[in-house]
Amino acid sequence: GAVVSQHPSWVICKSGTSVKIECRSLDFQATTMFWYRQFPKQSLMLMATSNEGSKATYEQGVEKDKFLINHASLTLSTLTVTSAHPEDSSFYICSAQRTFFGPGTRLTVL
Amino acid sequence: ILNVEQSPQSLHVQEGDSTNFTCSFPSSNFYALHWYRWETAKSPEALFVMTLNGDEKKKGRISATLNTKEGYSYLYIKGSQPEDSATYLCASINNNDMRFGAGTRLTVKP
Numbered sequence: 259g260a261v262v263s264q265h266p267s268w269v270i271c272k273s274g275t276s277v278k279i280e281c282r283s284l285d286f287q288a289t290t291m292f293w294y295r296q297f298p299k300q301s302l303m304l305m306a307t308s309n310e311g312s313k314a315t316y317e318q319g320v321e322k323d324k325f326l327i328n329h330a331s332l333t334l335s336t337l338t339v340t341s342a343h344p345e346d347s348s349f350y351i352c353s354a355q356r357t358f359f360g361p362g363t364r365l366t367v368l
Numbered sequence: 369i370l371n372v373e374q375s376p377q378s379l380h381v382q383e384g385d386s387t388n389f390t391c392s393f394p395s396s397n398f399y400a401l402h403w404y405r406w407e408t409a410k411s412p413e414a415l416f417v418m419t420l421n422g423d424e425k426k427k428g429r430i431s432a433t434l435n436t437k438e439g440y441s442y443l444y445i446k447g448s449q450p451e452d453s454a455t456y457l458c459a460s461i462n463n464n465d466m467r468f469g470a471g472t473r474l475t476v477k478p
Contacts, residue, residue, distance in 0.1 A: 262411060294468075301372070302457070302468040351412075356402070356459075356466055359412040 260286045264352055264360030271342055272368055278338045279363045281352035287332035288354035293325075296349040296362075305350075308335045342367040370394060372460050374469035381448050382477050388444045389472040391458035395439035399461040403432055403443055406455045406471070415443075415456075448476040 261284040271277050281291055289310045294302040306327050307315045314327035326338040339346055344367045351362035373392045381387050393401060400419045404412040416425040421436040429446045445452055455471040 267409075292466075299377075299470065301470045302459075304466065356461075357414050357417075359404075361409065361411045 260284075260354070260358045262288075262352065262354050262358045262360040264363055266363060267361060268364040268366075270366045270368065273343055274341055276338055276340045277342055277365060278336055279350055279352075279365075281335045281337070281354075281360050283333045283354045283358070286354070286358075288335075288358075289332060290355065291329060291335040292353040292356065293327065293335075293337050294351050294353065296351065302351065305337075310335075339365065344368070372458060372467045372469040374456075374458060374472050376472060377470065378473040378475070380475045380477065383448060383450060385448050385476075386444065386446045387448055387474065388442050389456065389474075391441045391443070391460075391469055393439050393441070393458070393460035393467075393469075394462050395436060397463045398436050398439070399464070401434055401436075401441050402459040402461075402466075403441070404457040404459070405430075406457055407453075412457060443472075445474070448474075450476045450478050452476050 263282045265280045291308040293305045295305050296302045304317050305320045308327045308329040310329045310332050316322045329335040347367045352360045375390050402417050403415040405415050406412040416432045418434040423434040425432050431444045434441045453476045455473045457471045459468045
Protein backbone atom coordinates (compact mmCIF):
# COMPACT_ATOMS: atom_id res chain seq x y z
CA GLY A 259 0.00 0.00 0.00
CA ALA A 260 0.90 3.63 -0.24
CA VAL A 261 3.43 4.85 2.31
CA VAL A 262 3.79 8.28 3.82
CA SER A 263 6.86 9.07 5.85
CA GLN A 264 7.23 11.91 8.31
CA HIS A 265 10.41 13.33 9.77
CA PRO A 266 11.38 13.84 12.50
CA SER A 267 9.31 11.48 14.63
CA TRP A 268 9.97 13.65 17.66
CA VAL A 269 11.68 16.93 18.37
CA ILE A 270 12.42 18.99 21.46
CA CYS A 271 13.27 22.63 20.97
CA LYS A 272 13.68 25.83 22.90
CA SER A 273 11.00 28.49 22.91
CA GLY A 274 11.47 30.95 20.07
CA THR A 275 13.11 28.55 17.63
CA SER A 276 11.58 27.24 14.42
CA VAL A 277 10.98 23.60 13.63
CA LYS A 278 10.43 22.04 10.22
CA ILE A 279 8.47 18.83 9.79
CA GLU A 280 8.63 16.94 6.50
CA CYS A 281 5.95 14.73 5.05
CA ARG A 282 6.78 12.57 2.04
CA SER A 283 4.71 10.25 -0.10
CA LEU A 284 7.17 7.47 -0.90
CA ASP A 285 5.56 5.52 -3.72
CA PHE A 286 2.87 7.79 -5.09
CA GLN A 287 2.26 11.41 -5.93
CA ALA A 288 0.08 13.49 -3.69
CA THR A 289 -1.32 16.72 -5.06
CA THR A 290 -3.00 17.39 -1.75
CA MET A 291 -1.73 16.78 1.74
CA PHE A 292 -3.46 17.53 5.00
CA TRP A 293 -1.81 18.63 8.23
CA TYR A 294 -3.41 17.78 11.56
CA ARG A 295 -2.62 18.52 15.17
CA GLN A 296 -3.67 16.43 18.14
CA PHE A 297 -3.60 17.50 21.76
CA PRO A 298 -3.75 14.82 24.49
CA LYS A 299 -7.04 12.92 24.61
CA GLN A 300 -8.48 15.04 21.81
CA SER A 301 -9.34 14.41 18.18
CA LEU A 302 -7.11 15.04 15.23
CA MET A 303 -7.84 18.62 14.20
CA LEU A 304 -7.21 19.77 10.66
CA MET A 305 -4.82 22.69 10.54
CA ALA A 306 -4.42 23.22 6.82
CA THR A 307 -4.73 21.69 3.39
CA SER A 308 -1.56 21.77 1.36
CA ASN A 309 -1.83 21.89 -2.44
CA GLU A 310 1.15 21.26 -4.67
CA GLY A 311 2.24 24.42 -6.41
CA SER A 312 -0.20 26.73 -4.68
CA LYS A 313 -0.85 28.32 -1.32
CA ALA A 314 -2.12 26.24 1.55
CA THR A 315 -5.64 26.66 2.85
CA TYR A 316 -5.72 27.20 6.60
CA GLU A 317 -8.52 26.33 8.97
CA GLN A 318 -10.10 29.04 11.07
CA GLY A 319 -7.98 29.92 14.05
CA VAL A 320 -4.71 28.58 12.60
CA GLU A 321 -2.15 31.34 12.04
CA LYS A 322 -0.68 31.01 8.57
CA ASP A 323 2.33 33.13 9.48
CA LYS A 324 3.13 30.85 12.38
CA PHE A 325 2.56 27.53 10.66
CA LEU A 326 4.24 27.82 7.28
CA ILE A 327 3.33 25.14 4.78
CA ASN A 328 5.22 24.46 1.59
CA HIS A 329 4.22 21.84 -0.98
CA ALA A 330 6.86 22.33 -3.61
CA SER A 331 6.66 18.88 -5.18
CA LEU A 332 4.16 16.07 -5.60
CA THR A 333 5.93 13.99 -2.97
CA LEU A 334 6.92 16.51 -0.30
CA SER A 335 5.04 18.87 1.96
CA THR A 336 6.66 20.67 4.88
CA LEU A 337 5.21 22.33 7.95
CA THR A 338 7.39 24.87 9.73
CA VAL A 339 6.39 25.97 13.20
CA THR A 340 7.95 29.40 13.50
CA SER A 341 8.95 30.96 16.82
CA ALA A 342 7.62 27.95 18.67
CA HIS A 343 6.18 28.39 22.15
CA PRO A 344 5.26 25.79 24.79
CA GLU A 345 1.59 25.96 23.77
CA ASP A 346 2.62 24.67 20.32
CA SER A 347 3.72 21.41 21.93
CA SER A 348 1.54 18.81 20.31
CA PHE A 349 1.43 15.83 17.98
CA TYR A 350 1.52 16.83 14.32
CA ILE A 351 0.54 14.37 11.61
CA CYS A 352 0.16 14.59 7.85
CA SER A 353 -2.10 12.73 5.50
CA ALA A 354 -2.20 12.26 1.74
CA GLN A 355 -5.53 11.84 0.01
CA ARG A 356 -7.28 11.55 3.39
CA THR A 357 -6.34 7.89 3.50
CA PHE A 358 -2.60 7.52 3.95
CA PHE A 359 -1.05 8.97 7.06
CA GLY A 360 2.46 9.60 8.21
CA PRO A 361 3.44 8.28 11.64
CA GLY A 362 3.36 11.75 13.17
CA THR A 363 5.80 14.09 14.90
CA ARG A 364 5.78 14.77 18.62
CA LEU A 365 6.87 18.39 19.20
CA THR A 366 7.87 19.52 22.66
CA VAL A 367 8.75 23.18 23.14
CA LEU A 368 10.59 23.98 26.33
CA ILE B 369 -24.54 15.90 16.66
CA LEU B 370 -22.08 18.39 15.21
CA ASN B 371 -18.90 16.56 16.13
CA VAL B 372 -17.78 13.01 15.67
CA GLU B 373 -17.92 11.09 18.91
CA GLN B 374 -16.56 7.68 19.76
CA SER B 375 -17.38 5.45 22.66
CA PRO B 376 -16.05 4.04 24.79
CA GLN B 377 -12.87 6.06 25.16
CA SER B 378 -11.00 2.93 26.16
CA LEU B 379 -11.72 -0.74 26.42
CA HIS B 380 -9.91 -3.69 27.99
CA VAL B 381 -10.90 -7.19 26.91
CA GLN B 382 -9.52 -10.68 27.29
CA GLU B 383 -8.05 -12.56 24.36
CA GLY B 384 -10.83 -14.38 22.57
CA ASP B 385 -13.57 -11.93 23.56
CA SER B 386 -15.57 -10.25 20.86
CA THR B 387 -16.04 -6.52 21.20
CA ASN B 388 -17.59 -3.54 19.50
CA PHE B 389 -17.49 0.21 19.69
CA THR B 390 -19.43 3.12 18.32
CA CYS B 391 -18.83 6.15 16.16
CA SER B 392 -21.53 8.84 16.07
CA PHE B 393 -21.41 11.46 13.36
CA PRO B 394 -23.56 14.22 11.81
CA SER B 395 -26.13 12.71 9.46
CA SER B 396 -26.73 15.89 7.45
CA ASN B 397 -24.78 16.31 4.21
CA PHE B 398 -23.02 13.03 4.88
CA TYR B 399 -20.55 11.77 2.29
CA ALA B 400 -18.39 9.02 3.81
CA LEU B 401 -17.28 7.37 7.02
CA HIS B 402 -13.71 6.16 7.50
CA TRP B 403 -12.37 3.73 10.10
CA TYR B 404 -8.65 3.57 10.92
CA ARG B 405 -6.54 1.35 13.12
CA TRP B 406 -3.69 3.20 14.82
CA GLU B 407 -0.93 1.42 16.65
CA THR B 408 1.43 3.40 18.84
CA ALA B 409 4.38 4.91 16.96
CA LYS B 410 2.95 3.85 13.60
CA SER B 411 0.82 5.48 10.93
CA PRO B 412 -2.94 5.12 11.12
CA GLU B 413 -3.97 2.31 8.81
CA ALA B 414 -7.16 2.64 6.80
CA LEU B 415 -9.62 -0.16 7.58
CA PHE B 416 -12.87 0.77 5.87
CA VAL B 417 -14.53 3.51 3.88
CA MET B 418 -18.31 3.38 3.86
CA THR B 419 -20.73 5.63 2.07
CA LEU B 420 -24.17 4.02 1.76
CA ASN B 421 -26.75 3.55 4.48
CA GLY B 422 -26.74 -0.10 5.51
CA ASP B 423 -23.20 -0.70 4.26
CA GLU B 424 -21.42 -3.55 5.94
CA LYS B 425 -17.73 -4.19 5.41
CA LYS B 426 -15.52 -6.99 6.66
CA LYS B 427 -11.76 -7.52 6.84
CA GLY B 428 -10.78 -10.74 8.58
CA ARG B 429 -12.16 -10.65 12.10
CA ILE B 430 -13.06 -6.97 11.90
CA SER B 431 -16.33 -5.72 10.47
CA ALA B 432 -18.22 -2.44 10.41
CA THR B 433 -21.75 -1.27 9.78
CA LEU B 434 -23.12 2.12 8.80
CA ASN B 435 -26.40 3.88 9.53
CA THR B 436 -26.39 7.26 7.80
CA LYS B 437 -29.97 8.15 8.74
CA GLU B 438 -29.27 8.12 12.45
CA GLY B 439 -25.57 8.90 12.17
CA TYR B 440 -23.73 5.97 13.67
CA SER B 441 -21.30 3.24 12.75
CA TYR B 442 -20.29 0.18 14.71
CA LEU B 443 -16.93 -1.55 14.52
CA TYR B 444 -16.88 -5.19 15.59
CA ILE B 445 -13.90 -7.37 16.39
CA LYS B 446 -14.56 -11.08 16.68
CA GLY B 447 -12.28 -13.18 18.88
CA SER B 448 -9.94 -10.34 19.89
CA GLN B 449 -6.21 -11.04 19.81
CA PRO B 450 -3.39 -9.13 21.55
CA GLU B 451 -2.27 -7.81 18.17
CA ASP B 452 -5.65 -6.08 17.83
CA SER B 453 -4.57 -3.71 20.60
CA ALA B 454 -4.62 -0.24 19.06
CA THR B 455 -6.61 2.94 18.90
CA TYR B 456 -9.50 2.76 16.46
CA LEU B 457 -10.37 6.10 14.87
CA CYS B 458 -13.38 7.03 12.86
CA ALA B 459 -13.75 10.09 10.66
CA SER B 460 -16.84 11.45 8.95
CA ILE B 461 -16.89 13.54 5.81
CA ASN B 462 -19.79 15.99 5.66
CA ASN B 463 -19.86 18.87 3.17
CA ASN B 464 -16.30 17.98 2.17
CA ASP B 465 -15.25 18.60 5.78
CA MET B 466 -13.53 15.62 7.43
CA ARG B 467 -13.80 15.37 11.21
CA PHE B 468 -12.25 12.77 13.44
CA GLY B 469 -13.42 11.18 16.62
CA ALA B 470 -11.03 11.00 19.57
CA GLY B 471 -10.68 7.25 19.12
CA THR B 472 -11.34 4.13 21.15
CA ARG B 473 -8.24 2.66 22.71
CA LEU B 474 -8.51 -1.13 22.75
CA THR B 475 -6.26 -3.30 24.92
CA VAL B 476 -6.50 -7.05 24.51
CA LYS B 477 -5.00 -8.99 27.39
CA PRO B 478 -3.51 -12.43 26.66
